[in-house]
Amino acid sequence: MDEIRNPFAPSAGSQPPELAGRDDLIRSAEIAIQRILRGKHDRSQILLGLRGTGKTVLLNKIENIALDNDHMTSFVEAPDDRNLAELLYPKIHQVLRKLSFVEDAKTKTHAALRSLRSFAGAFKITVGDVSISVDPQPGSADSGILEYDLIDLFFAVGEAAQSAGRAWTLLIDEVQYLSKPELSALIVAIHRMNQKGLPILFFGAGLPQIAALSGEAKSYAERLFLFPKIGALNDSAAAAAIRLPIEDEEESITNDAVADIIKVTEGYPYFLQEWGFQVWNIAQTSPFTRTDVKDASINALRRLDEGFFRVRYDRLTPKEREYVLAMAELGDGPYKSSDIADQLGESVNTLGPRRAKIIHKGMIYSPEHGDVDFTVPMFASYLRRNFLDKA
Numbered sequence: 001m002d003e004i005r006n007p008f009a010p011s012a013g014s015q016p017p018e019l020a021g022r023d024d025l026i027r028s029a030e031i032a033i034q035r036i037l038r039g040k041h042d043r044s045q046i047l048l049g050l051r052g053t054g055k056t057v058l059l060n061k062i063e064n065i066a067l068d069n070d071h072m073t074s075f076v077e078a079p080d081d082r083n084l085a086e087l088l089y090p091k092i093h094q095v096l097r098k099l100s101f102v103e104d105a106k107t108k109t110h111a112a113l114r115s116l117r118s119f120a121g122a123f124k125i126t127v128g129d130v131s132i133s134v135d136p137q138p139g140s141a142d143s144g145i146l147e148y149d150l151i152d153l154f155f156a157v158g159e160a161a162q163s164a165g166r167a168w169t170l171l172i173d174e175v176q177y178l179s180k181p182e183l184s185a186l187i188v189a190i191h192r193m194n195q196k197g198l199p200i201l202f203f204g205a206g207l208p209q210i211a212a213l214s215g216e217a218k219s220y221a222e223r224l225f226l227f228p229k230i231g232a233l234n235d236s237a238a239a240a241a242i243r244l245p246i247e248d249e250e251e252s253i254t255n256d257a258v259a260d261i262i263k264v265t266e267g268y269p270y271f272l273q274e275w276g277f278q279v280w281n282i283a284q285t286s287p288f289t290r291t292d293v294k295d296a297s298i299n300a301l302r303r304l305d306e307g308f309f310r311v312r313y314d315r316l317t318p319k320e321r322e323y324v325l326a327m328a329e330l331g332d333g334p335y336k337s338s339d340i341a342d343q344l345g346e347s348v349n350t351l352g353p354r355r356a357k358i359i360h361k362g363m364i365y366s367p368e369h370g371d372v373d374f375t376v377p378m379f380a381s382y383l384r385r386n387f388l389d390k391a
Ligand SMILES: Nc1ncnc2c1ncn2[C@@H]1O[C@H](COP(=O)(O)OP(=O)(O)OP(=O)(O)O)[C@@H](O)[C@H]1O
Pocket: 009, 010, 011, 012, 013, 014, 015, 016, 017, 018, 019, 020, 021, 022, 049, 050, 051, 052, 053, 054, 055, 056, 057, 058, 241, 269, 270, 271, 272, 273
């Protein structure tokens, strides 16, 4: 088919032509957004799922819903080399600048800017081009202890937003890169704002292993946050993800062909996009058939091997590669740490630091104590196919 009309979007964070199977989630986010704006209580959420399941796309969708509902939004991706305070500073500054134009919010916004200035001082944030021309507010957000200062700062921002009749939605992608104290501080602060009825909502997304929380943050998180699981699509959603974009372009695909795509992709969103994309390009006529799917699979796998899978493998050191190859050799996960150690002829303890580094890189995670698994769906078969000569 004409490549120019190809509707599929196999690329990280790209809006899919059909956002299939996520209606309930989107609805619950929408309700929370509308309730918070009206000063009612609702829960913040952290979406948890493996690589390529559609977390970023959902966060983007939620941001748009928030914008459509009079929220101001700040979307950040947690990097592994900067801290949360640095990340939030310019975003909050931007929100306050918007509020500073609202007559009814001028006083509170000014106070919030002063808190932000204190915060920047306390965390030695190099303000660069984002400087604030107000004096710091002594005693507010200036202790240098993130947990306390975030509460002060969010409180000031929440009051400013409230006096403008607006709300603020903070969205953070890749939350697994936040440190444990940062995530805890964030959860506690969001919870406090909720208790005070201030219009602040948080949506996070990350790999399932987000730092096991502790203490106060843990009990808040368990009771007061939602942790929806973002996984593979069920068969009917996966079928819709393939079929509807094709039909929107006034082409068609046979049921058998759709079933074959669901089977090879196991319903994982990224893989669905990749297969849809390749089938479209390869098919000469419509409806697309099983033969088209079979031919497209060769290209789809090659593209995934050279891109989606490869970039993750490339980030590992030779020693770390040994470790993941030992996992793949054991079959599909989850894997017991002791089995991997046996496979490598080493002890679990000596391997501990190596395992921790691979977890830190977001390549593997620990679904249960002592177990590990890949964060990338079908990664073990990628490794076998490319490095172990046994598919
Ligand atoms: N509900 C869906 N239906 C169909 N395709 C989807 C859906 N959600 C996401 N996709 C597609 O899947 C791919 C991955 O989406 P996205 O980048 O949001 O995943 P992710 O979970 O953020 O991955 P990562 O953990 O690697 O950041 C994109 O090509 C996107 O278009």
